[in-house]
Amino acid sequence: MGGFSYKDIYIEDGRRVLEVNILPEKHCNFDCIFCPIGRSQNKVDTQKSFDRIDSSLIELESMIENTKAELIFINSKGEALVNEKIIDVIHIIKGKGLPVKLLSNGYILNWPEFKEIANMCEEVIGEIKVISNEDFQKIQRPIGGYTFENHILNMKAFREQYNGKFILEVTILKGYNDDEESIQKIKNIIKEISPDKVIIARLEEERFKKKLGIMDERFEEISTALLNI
Template sequence: MKNNFSYKEVYFEEGKRVLEINILPEKYCNFDCVFCPIGRSKNKVDMPTEFEDYDSSISELNDMIEKTNPDLIFINSKGEALVNNKCEQIIDFIKSKGLKVRLLSNGYILSKDEYINIANKCDEVIGEIKTITEGDFKKIQRPIDGYTLEKYVENMVEFNKQYRGKFIFEITIIKKYNDDLESIEKLKEIIKRINPDEIDIVRIDDERMKKTMWVDNERFEEIKRELLSR
């Protein structure tokens, strides 16, 4: 039987055993970021999409839970996990095991009721941002036509206003795109608007892009201190 899910080795985070799971058979995303380590988006979508072999994939997930005995399942997929039309059932299954769920979403579609309802079932939701101008958003994140950066931010703002779990805001610092003083001030304004429970500052870690997009350690630590001192 074919399984559409894939897993990473269980790891510890703050004393908890975390099992990371991808629930997409290949990349399905509403963005097509130039720096994505998975590669180009052949399937550029933001609507629920049906995949085969759900039953066998859930059976394997059950086996993985019994084998690894995690405390938390982190749904971190090849693209936007929410477009899997069985995402809600997957979350319900995990919760039925008495486990906590963390969901990574890029955050854009968190304005749609069907996705809000699914994300609200999770104990933790991660939203993210990588660019802070409309031009750069379209140039290097290559979203679905009609998307705007302002709407992107607003979707996360509105979602977090009603969300009762832990909202984690992940900011990727990219050389020459958002590592200057003006960009940092804009990011601070966005943080204030979203009002996340936790902020995670990261860098591009794709080896192909490090030469042009990697922020050096000293500058990266300066930015982290500035963004976290709220």
């Protein structure tokens, strides 16, 4: 199984964005209970090869040209960094004179073999979704040995040496990080990582909203508190 997939072009900050998934199926170092893609049958934190990569790279070049994209957003089914050809993907994009935005869950960003790749991108997004190791293990279900503390330290260390725009996406989950004590902890984490931009998100899929979704009014309160640190 192989091949890239794409979302329709959209406009963000005045630029035409082409969003590409470079994983044929989910490969991630987490197995979050609320992941819209489903369970992680392939829980990995090392790079691997995929079929049809040569034809996928050719297709990527054509997509960039045909869509007149101005920014390429690598947003994949899991952790894009585990595709061993991600450097080739970035080189193709750079060869077209375009900037690259990369979404990562953030845990492996500062690992030497992945840091060099992420440093090639103009924008990198890391994520937090909980505020304790207990919840990290319970609902994000990382590879054994991962801790929440290392998750934060890895993003902090990456941010300190990164010359591009580092974006931290914080997902608010009902019952896990939506109370005042949790909001204060998130504030402290944001200050520790010191991102260039913060995005506050919530779960939008209907199947997760009832249990983990945040009501509009509370979401606005939290967003205001976290975006005005």
